[in-house]
Amino acid sequence: MNRRTFLQYMALLGGSTFYGCSSQQAPSTPVTTKTKDPDIFNRLDQIERNRNAATASAPSASLNAQLYPFPPAPITSGVGVCLSGGGSRAASASMGELRGLRSLGLLDRVSALSTVSGGAWAGVTFTYLPSDISDDEFLGGVVPNPGDLTWIHHSGENPAQALDFLSDQALGSLCTRIGLVEFMAEVAKLQVTYHDSPHVLWCRAVGALILDPFGLGAITRQGFPATYYSSTLQWLKNTILGDGRNPTLSASDFNLVQKSGRPYLITNSTIFSPPGVHLRHPAPGSPPLEPYPFEASATGAGVPFPLQGGLGGGTIDPFAFGGQAPSAPPAQNRVQVPTPPQRFSLSDIAGTSSSAFVGPLIQYFYTQYPWMEEIDPLYSYWPVMQTDQTPAQQYFIGDGGNLENTGIMGLLRRKMTRIIAFVHAATPLSWDSVAKQVVVDSQLPPLFGLQPKVAGQPYQPYPSPPAPVSPSAQPYRYNQVFDQQAFYSLIDQLWQAHQAGGSAICKQTKLTVHDNLRFGIQGVGQVDVLWVYTNPVTAWTNQLDPTVRLGMEFEPNLYGTFPNYDTFLQLHLEPRQVNLLAHLSCWNVVNDRSIGGFPANAELFRDMFGQG
Numbered sequence: 001m002n003r004r005t006f007l008q009y010m011a012l013l014g015g016s017t018f019y020g021c022s023s024q025q026a027p028s029t030p031v032t033t034k035t036k037d038p039d040i041f042n043r044l045d046q047i048e049r050n051r052n053a054a055t056a057s058a059p060s061a062s063l064n065a066q067l068y069p070f071p072p073a074p075i076t077s078g079v080g081v082c083l084s085g086g087g088s089r090a091a092s093a094s095m096g097e098l099r100g101l102r103s104l105g106l107l108d109r110v111s112a113l114s115t116v117s118g119g120a121w122a123g124v125t126f127t128y129l130p131s132d133i134s135d136d137e138f139l140g141g142v143v144p145n146p147g148d149l150t151w152i153h154h155s156g157e158n159p160a161q162a163l164d165f166l167s168d169q170a171l172g173s174l175c176t177r178i179g180l181v182e183f184m185a186e187v188a189k190l191q192v193t194y195h196d197s198p199h200v201l202w203c204r205a206v207g208a209l210i211l212d213p214f215g216l217g218a219i220t221r222q223g224f225p226a227t228y229y230s231s232t233l234q235w236l237k238n239t240i241l242g243d244g245r246n247p248t249l250s251a252s253d254f255n256l257v258q259k260s261g262r263p264y265l266i267t268n269s270t271i272f273s274p275p276g277v278h279l280r281h282p283a284p285g286s287p288p289l290e291p292y293p294f295e296a297s298a299t300g301a302g303v304p305f306p307l308q309g310g311l312g313g314g315t316i317d318p319f320a321f322g323g324q325a326p327s328a329p330p331a332q333n334r335v336q337v338p339t340p341p342q343r344f345s346l347s348d349i350a351g352t353s354s355s356a357f358v359g360p361l362i363q364y365f366y367t368q369y370p371w372m373e374e375i376d377p378l379y380s381y382w383p384v385m386q387t388d389q390t391p392a393q394q395y396f397i398g399d400g401g402n403l404e405n406t407g408i409m410g411l412l413r414r415k416m417t418r419i420i421a422f423v424h425a426a427t428p429l430s431w432d433s434v435a436k437q438v439v440v441d442s443q444l445p446p447l448f449g450l451q452p453k454v455a456g457q458p459y460q461p462y463p464s465p466p467a468p469v470s471p472s473a474q475p476y477r478y479n480q481v482f483d484q485q486a487f488y489s490l491i492d493q494l495w496q497a498h499q500a501g502g503s504a505i506c507k508q509t510k511l512t513v514h515d516n517l518r519f520g521i522q523g524v525g526q527v528d529v530l531w532v533y534t535n536p537v538t539a540w541t542n543q544l545d546p547t548v549r550l551g552m553e554f555e556p557n558l559y560g561t562f563p564n565y566d567t568f569l570q571l572h573l574e575p576r577q578v579n580l581l582a583h584l585s586c587w588n589v590v591n592d593r594s595i596g597g598f599p600a601n602a603e604l605f606r607d608m609f610g611q612g
Contacts, residue, residue: 060248060339065320066239067333067384068300070313070520072414075264078111079418079608080411084443085117085401086424086534087357088175088573089565089581093424093534094122095171096582099139100589104602106609108261114410116400119424120267120353121210122171124346127265127298128229130215131258137169143583144590146543151551151576163548163576172578174210179572182209183357184365187375194223198371199378200342202358207347216255217347225345228319229255231298239299240317254319255346257298266410268400269294269352271303271381273311275393279376280362291403291475293519295410296349302384304413305520312520313385318344325382325392340380352377356399360568404479405443408529409519412481417527418608425534428564429498432456438491440533446476448487459487478518482511494533500596503588504533507604530608532588534563539595540587551576
């Protein structure tokens with residue numbers, strides 16, 4: 001698609017009317033979404049130049065890959081951090097949370113980072129950030145006193161304090177470049193330009209709009225990813241290229257972790273089984289699709305639980321994922337596989353984990369573009385430890401939040417016993433006066449064996465299968481890893497901290513972890529979890545300069561739901577929206593003042609790392 005045609009697409013889409021939506025339904029209030037960024041075309045031109053310059057070496061007929069049988073190697077030291085899903089809300093909050101951990105000197109001590117959806121956008125870009133982009137610019141500066149934040153940046157003043165200033169290389173800048181309109185334009189552009197399978201278009205659009213501006217998502221002139229991804233250069237040399245394996249590959253074929261001290265990255269998605277059933281329009285008589293966890297880490301991709309029903313058994317080197325099964329059984333946990341048709345890239349792991357946004361795109365644009373009904377990501381998968389060499393089949397892989405949105409399973413799977421869970425909730429804490437219970441986001445109750453809250457009713461435990469539950473609760477019925485009683489302690493403490501005017505934070509110690517074979521969790525024992533819930537914080541808001549508070553009040557469409565921005569309606573954020581959420585999320589980590597008799601936030605975080 002040439003520039004003129006692309007501009008026509010943008011003109012067509014720029015004034016489209018959208019309805020607030022989830023992946024399931026649309027309420028009745030229309031909202032007009034437009035591209036407001038005056039520099040978008042300059043950035044898109046740069047992305048196009050990067051793409052035209054991207055090349056990929058000619059593929060060999062086969063690749064030699066390492067298998068990682070279940071269970072994954074435990075991470076027995078350090079602290080694991082979860083960045084939950086939530087679109088641009090999650091990415092903006094993650095920028096502040098990582099900034100806060102860095103300010104306390106704790107970020108380099110995080111052993112693993114488990115991410116979902118918008119949290120995966122943050123996790124992937126942070127982990128693979130090029131060496132020429134500083135962490136200072138990527139995460140931004142700490143402003144401990146909210147009263148120092150200014151609505152407008154003036155020359156000579158500290159840009160970290162200016163809410164309207166956001167570097168193009170800041171993590172949160174990705175939220176200003178995306179939106180349903182922007183994604184639709186990119187998907188259409190890719191389809192017209194490359195005529196590739198629609199099933200790759202969403203992930204390629206994520207690569208172009210989210211990863212390319214950080215130098216991580218290059219697509220070749222033929223429309224294929226230019227790079228695989230792996231861990232560090234040392235890992236690549238020893239595991240993938242060592243002993244003369246894969247002689248046609250080199251470090252230039254991979255995105256690698258360039259900065260020291262980065263945690264081990266895990267991105268979480270959902271694989272739907274059985275294969276051959278359409279995700280959105282199953283044929284009459286088709287068996288129902290069941291969601292299972294799919295994991296892509298820095299060193300492996302696959303279905304991470306014991307082999308059951310043709311799924312699971314472990315993972316394979318990511319560069320070998322997405323193709324046909326090997327013709328011979330593994331030897332010393334290595335296989336020779338046919339080279340997959342496209343490189344499994346960072347855009348694939350960030351795109352599959354965040355593909356909830358495919359639903360609204362199909363909903364709004366299918367009548368104009370029928371091919372859009374097929375843009376759900378689809379990959380070849382074969383169970384890596386199947387001894388009878390089961391052939392690869394095509395499976396839909398969707399958003400991690402379709403199954404489990406916190407990311408905590410990836411850490412429990414590795415037997416991590418100290419976990420910080422940043423819950424980027426769409427639902428602020430509230431009080432159900434009829435049921436006399438605290439209302440929390442639907443992602444939390446299933447971890448304790450409880451169904452998401454129904455207004456006016458107490459939380460209900462999941463019945464034993466096959467007893468039916470509501471469609472909204474069904475995907476999460478197998479998510480229990482903690483005791484039910486611990487849930488009520490959690491929500492009560494979150495509510496009390498919120499009522500005192502502070503951050504919604506709760507530290508739970510010695511939580512008993514139940515085995516959960518569906519998620520590959522066995523023999524963990526007891527864990528400590530510091531829950532940090534995205535929620536309004538009175539003590540922070542009251543310190544804002546009156547000019548800032550007034551600016552927010554004058555634009556309720558932008559700030560009326562702060563900090564719980566709508567996952568879909570507010571996918572595109574303005575710099576002030578990003579900065580406000582990032583500063584609040586950072587303060588939730590670094591505040592060193594006790595509020596309402598509760599421990600200071602910074603004290604809780606240091607204590608998780610043994611510095612309390």
